Amino acid sequence: MAKRAVNVCMIGYRFMGRAHTNAYMKVGRFFDAPLQPVMHTVVGRNRQTLEEFAQQWGWQNTSTDWKKAVTDPAIDLVDVGTPNNQHRAMTVAALSAGKHVLCEKPLAATLSDARIMRDAARKARGCKAFVGYSYRRVPAIALAYQLVREGKIGRIYHVRTRYLQGWAGPEVPLVWRFDKNAAGSGSHGDLGAHLIDMARFITGQELTTINGAIQETFIKQRVIPGALAGTGIVAAAGGSGKKGKVSVDDATLFLAQLSGGGVASFEATRFAMGNENNHGIEINGEKGSLRFNFEEMSFLHFFDRTVPSRMQGWNKIQVSRAGDHPYADAWWPAGHHIGYEHTFINQTYDILMAIAGKKPVVPLADFDDAYETQRVLEAVEVSAKEKRPVKMKEIK
């Protein structure tokens, strides 16, 4: 029997646009999803590159007018993959028009925008609003979430996180990721937001106090790029050679207390040269520990302190066994590992489940949830600026 269609309107078609499009194409082939996404309309600003993208990836329609596209009665789900300062207007318009929304992370460029979005999502009855904290759908992270809930770690003492990239040398031009207006913050909102979400998601605990933070901008000025400059990782040439000011952090580090009594550390940087996407977490608890690094994304390391002392040691679990591991039923035989793009396919399956009123494999971040992460982003900035501890209660 044909499945009910979910017509998608996607805004932005570069890095995340490609990852999301691939997921819409594949999800119905690998998962028995209750609904079938249809790639109805892709939205962009440059007519030529938009048409080329639509043709290459199989979108049915194109539009250069996002306001019109998101209110089209044919559309069921609006997917926002644009720079962070665009999220508020696009998602609020979509929610007001009665659409489900998937917005990329962080929720917004500012806390006040994020609050408006959270309130719009609360008001939009019948609409589901999701935020693309896609690392939750790495099977090893989803397994870590499950093990914590099964009591395998017990009381949590330490959460140690880092997100290390090394691409932002002085030769990289001033793309939107270095502009506070467009991005809200630099490494902090780009990479640190994932760390905060991951710590909150796996432990189920909130950060209660930010005990101190450092933010630093190493490269203060960068060459202004040509009109077509893209992701910030690979930028198009063609600028005038003039330089402009970098208005965001290059690195942010902070310490925090957790609601369960534990302590946590966070380091986000684009200047850890030699690290490509070293996105990791270690959790130490009374019964055991967990360790994960995205550069070896198929593995979760688990230390079980409840086995006899002479047998204790780190287990390296290949998280790919059908029947046992999250999302593994949809993919390949055990040990035939999946990659980055599969996490977006897993995410799309869970979104379709949630829209159909069914339970996702592990919880999705909604706008309320992502707003809590945004509050932490804000508290860290206050702590760094005012050089003092900040209680989360201070941040409304």
Ligand SMILES: NC(=O)c1ccc[n+]([C@@H]2O[C@H](COP(=O)([O-])OP(=O)(O)OC[C@H]3O[C@@H](n4cnc5c(N)ncnc54)[C@H](O)[C@@H]3O)[C@@H](O)[C@H]2O)c1
């Ligand atoms: N989930 C993740 O792990 C992850 C990874 C990377 C980026 N992101 C998030 O995804 C979002 C987009 O990042 P990206 O890396 O894809 O950026 P990108 O620069 O690669 O793409 C941005 C797209 O938005 C379009 N755009 C910008 N302003 C627009 C406007 N006013 N109207 C229509 N289109 C517009 C651009 O033309 C481009 O197609 C950001 O919020 C970012 O933080 C999430």
